[in-house]
Structure formats: structure tokens, C-alpha cells
Amino acid sequence: MDQFAKLPGIGQKTAERLVFYLLKRSPEELMEFASALAHLKDKISVCRECYNYSESNPCPICVDQKRDKRLLCIVSKPQDLLVLEKTSEYQGVYHVLGGLIDPLNGVTPQQLRIRELIERIKRYRAQEVILAFNSDMPGETTVLYLTKLLKQFPNLKITRLAQGLPLGSDLEYTDEVTLTNALRGRREL
């Protein structure tokens, strides 16, 4: 129970429930779970190209011939890459920064994989980088920083995810900043 309770979002009560559930399972099932846990770090490595977690190195996305290597989508963490992949919309490759610039929490540009990004942009002759960050303070700070930095590449197109109305939104209950972004970014039909 103590082990489960250390995990994020799992309290004492949930930990109890999980352990009681496991007590009813077969020894084989428990062994399988234990083995997956024990070997997690052996099997999963960080892709040397994009820095995503992967069982192979480079990861399947980076070796995929159908992916456009001149299109780089920059994300903060592997979880964000995963949700973008789920859309099946994106056909380029990724670059995991390893965080967002957040001076209040002590995260400076030096701690992120920005040198590696510059190196990849040069090596891939990237045509476009898409800044795909959360729409919050660290996200905005990182957009500003990277935009300024990447302007050194005159032929590189720098884009960011559209800001506006999410699916199912009701204008009446939409905050003013989102509405302002939606108005400014309005799209021709």
C-alpha cells in the first residue's frame, strides 16, 4: 500500500483498494506486473533524435520514412507528443524539450534541450517548426524565447498551435482572452 500511495493521484484509500484487488489475482498475473515494473527502465529508453520515450532507439516515429523530417513539432514532454499522435493529423517529427521555461519554478532555457533543437534544425534543414505548448504562462514564455532565438534561421517558418474556441464551447461562457484570440485569429472560409 505504501508503494502505491507514493504514486501521483493515488491516496491511502485508493492504494488499499488496489492492493485488495491484487490479493485476489493469480500469482502469475502478479509476477507479470512485477516483471514489467522491474524492467521498465531497461526496456524504455529516450530516443536520441527526438528525446521521446521509446522501446527502440531511434524511436519508430524518427525512423518512419513517411514522416516529413523537415517539419518539427516542439513539445514540452512525451505525454503531449502522445496526444498529438492520437489525432493522426500530424505527419512530421517531434522534438521533446524536456520542460518549459518557468523562472518562478527555477526552469531556465539552459535546462531544456534547446542546443539539441538548434542542431537538429540545421541537420534536417527544417522548413517549419511548430511550437505546441500549453496555453499558460510557461508556454507563452517559451514561445517568446524560441521565436526570438529561431529567427536566426531566415528560411525557417515558425508557427504555433491555433488559439481559440475549443470543441463544444459556448460563446456565452468563454473567457475574454480566448474570445480575443478567436477574433484576432479568425479564419477565412
Added chain:
Amino acid sequence: MDQFAKLPGIGQKTAERLVFYLLKRSPEELMEFASALAHLKDKISVCRECYNYSESNPCPICVDQKRDKRLLCIVSKPQDLLVLEKTSEYQGVYHVLGGLIDPLNGVTPQQLRIRELIERIKRYRAQEVILAFNSDMPGETTVLYLTKLLKQFPNLKITRLAQGLPLGSDLEYTDEVTLTNALRGRREL
């Protein structure tokens, strides 16, 4: 209590609370409230230009010389106009359609102020119409219908509010449709 309980979002319990509150107020205060209610419909009319509610006719927005009359923002209802006004971003005028096309709930284009819209586009020589609807089924249906209809004006720019990430959104918890819209609508920096 019965009168209050008829209002949207007010149940029997809230109605009780409101009436007990009113019982403690002075007769003058009650009279003021009663008078405001009684004269609500005398004082507020529908603007003959944009169909927004207003105490004057045409409404203050339609008579404002600083407003660009060749820019028309089409909204479903007066509440949506109000939130757009709060952004202080928009400098054109509005057109309140009076609903959105919603066949499942029996709302057809004939019930909306579309004839009036066409007439205003011609009279104002509108250069752009912005479709500012909720990001849901009736909103999308109305966008499709109006886009097709308004293509008859070759010099009219038809735009819609940007769809994408709202303020404060976390990529990890963003739905796939919103992410796809954010990727497709990405903006150059």
C-alpha cells in the same frame, strides 16, 4: 415564490430564499423592483438594424460613428454579442440571427434573420462577415449554411472565429478534435 420558481435556474428552495430576503426590504425598494419589471418591455426594444436588445433604436453600437459598418459580426443571440463587446477587441457592427440552424430541435433557416442579413450586407456594402457561433452542432450547421449562401457576394470575405486551444489549456487533457483544429489552424509567428 411561484413567480421566482418559473425563472430558469431557480428552484423552489432558491425562490423561498429570495422571497424571505425581499420581505425584509423596504416598500420603496420593492416598488423600484416591481416598476423595473413592469416596464421592462416598454423600455427595451429590439434594434431595427442589428436586432440586439437596446433602450434606444437603433442601438448605441449601430449609431456609433467609430464603428466600421462594412464589418459585420453574426451572432446567434444578444448574450453572445455582449461577451464579444466585453473583449473591447471588435470595432465593427453586429447582426443577431435569433438562433442557430438546428433541425433536431425544429429550427430551420427560415426562422432566422437571414433575409435581413442579406439586405444589410447589400445596403452596407459589407467587406467582411465574421461567423461567431458556438463550437457545437448547430453552430457548425449554421457556418456551413451561411458560407454557401454568402458565396453569392464575390467580394465579401467570410471568416469564422479561430478554433483551437483556449486560455490556460493543457495539451495533455485537450480533446483530439480541438488539437486537430489547433494544428490545422496554426499561426505563423
